[in-house]
Amino acid sequence: MSSPPRVSFRLYLITDRRVVSSGDLVSACEAALTAAREAAPPGTVALQLREKDLSARALYELALRLREICTRAGAPLIVNDRVDVAIAADADGVHLPSDSIGISMARKLLGPDRLIGVSTHSPPEVAGAARQRADFAVFSPVFDPLSKPAGGSARGASGLRAACGAGAIPVFALGGITPDRARELFASADPAARPAGVASIGAIFAADSPALATAAMLSALDPSWTRRQ
Numbered sequence: 472m473s474s475p476p477r478v479s480f481r482l483y484l485i486t487d488r489r490v491v492s493s494g495d496l497v498s499a500c501e502a503a504l505t506a507a508r509e510a511a512p513p514g515t516v517a518l519q520l521r522e523k524d525l526s527a528r529a530l531y532e533l534a535l536r537l538r539e540i541c542t543r544a545g546a547p548l549i550v551n552d553r554v555d556v557a558i559a560a561d562a563d564g565v566h567l568p569s570d571s572i573g574i575s576m577a578r579k580l581l582g583p584d585r586l587i588g589v590s591t592h593s594p595p596e597v598a599g600a601a602r603q604r605a606d607f608a609v610f611s612p613v614f615d616p617l618s619k620p621a622g623g624s625a626r627g628a629s630g631l632r633a634a635c636g637a638g639a640i641p642v643f644a645l646g647g648i649t650p651d652r653a654r655e656l657f658a659s660a661d662p663a664a665r666p667a668g669v670a671s672i673g674a675i676f677a678a679d680s681p682a683l684a685t686a687a688m689l690s691a692l693d694p695s696w697t698r699r700q
Contacts, residue, residue, distance in 0.1 A: 477586060478607045478641045480517040480547060481668035481692050482507070482685070485645075488522060490677040496522075497536050499681045504544035506682035510689045511696040513545035519566050519588075519670075521551035534560035549588060554580050564588065564606070569596075574603040592623060594630075594637035601638025609670050610634040613656075614647025617673030628656060632664040641667030649674055650691035657692065668692065 484503060488496035500518060507516040518541055520534055534550055538560050541548040549564045550557035554577055557565045564586030565577060577587055589600040591608045600608045612623060613631050625646065626634070635642045644656060648669045657665060671688060678684035689696045 478667065479514050481511075482516045482688055483519060483588075483609065483643050483645075483668060483670040484516060484675055484685075485519045485521050485551075485670055485672045487672050487676055490673055491681075492677065492679060496676075497533070497540070499676055500537055501540050502680070502682040503675055503685040504540055504546050506685040507546065507689060508544045510686045511693070514547070515689065515696075516544075516685070517547040517549060517563075519549040519551055520562075521566070523551065527553070527556060531556050531559055534562060538562065547586065549586065557581070557585070566590070566609070567605075574600065574605050578604070591634065591642075592626075594633045597634045597637040597640065597642060599638075601640040605640060607641040607643065607667065608634075608638075609643045609645050610666075611644075611670075612646025613644045614652060616646050617649075617677065631656065631666060632661065635666055636664040643668050643670040645670035645672075648688075650687045653688060653691040 486496060491499045493499060504516060518537065520537055522530060530553060534556055538548055547563035549566050550562045551566045552568055552571050554565050566588040567577060568590050574587055586606045588607045588609060589605045591597045591600055591610050597608050597610060610631060612625050614625050631644050644666045648671055653669045675681050675684045
């Protein structure tokens with residue numbers, strides 16, 4: 472019997488407390504993850520804590536609060552860049568930006584069980600992450616971001632397809648992903664070059680209702696997932 476995939480989530484939420492309309496990131500995360508638990512199977516959504524300007528102490532304290540919420544929701548908690556905070560807060564893994572420590576060093580520190588995600592911006596970078604045995608890659612920007620100025624030219628659906636076919640690794644599309652665009656990406660792509668899922672910052676956390684935005688995105692990924700009222 473084959474073992475279950477290490478990466479089973481389809482929606483990868485990435486925090487940015489600066490875009491949360493209520494100003495309360497923890498409440499926004501809880502609302503989004505509660506909506507996900509009601510709409511889709513357990514483990515469908517993962518949460519990345521990405522607050523790069525916080526001190527180590529503040530980040531750790533925030534990670535502890537989100538750890539409780541993620542545990543209740545059955546959602547993996549991933550910490551951006553800070554391997555030390557991920558270990559201390561008992562997170563499920565880390566996400567490595569392009570300027571972070573290497574995958575092999577992160578694996579030595581984390582051990583075999585925690586997940587390692589990697590930011591990528593080209594098919595060769597996806598291939599490299601796969602060779603180094605990262606668990607998944609985020610490819611961006613597919614479209615111009617909703618939550619911040621574009622950091623480079625958008626790759627579009629064709630660029631995403633090339634990235635998905637570059638290595639045997641799950642790839643998540645990031646950058647300007649709305650429910651309509653998510654639906655189009657999954658409807659138009661060749662199954663062999665289809666993303667594992669989508670990653671989102673602004674579409675969820677800048678929404679008036681992170682809960683409704685999460686339910687809408689999940690419905691776009693799989694129409695059979697509908698939020699129970």
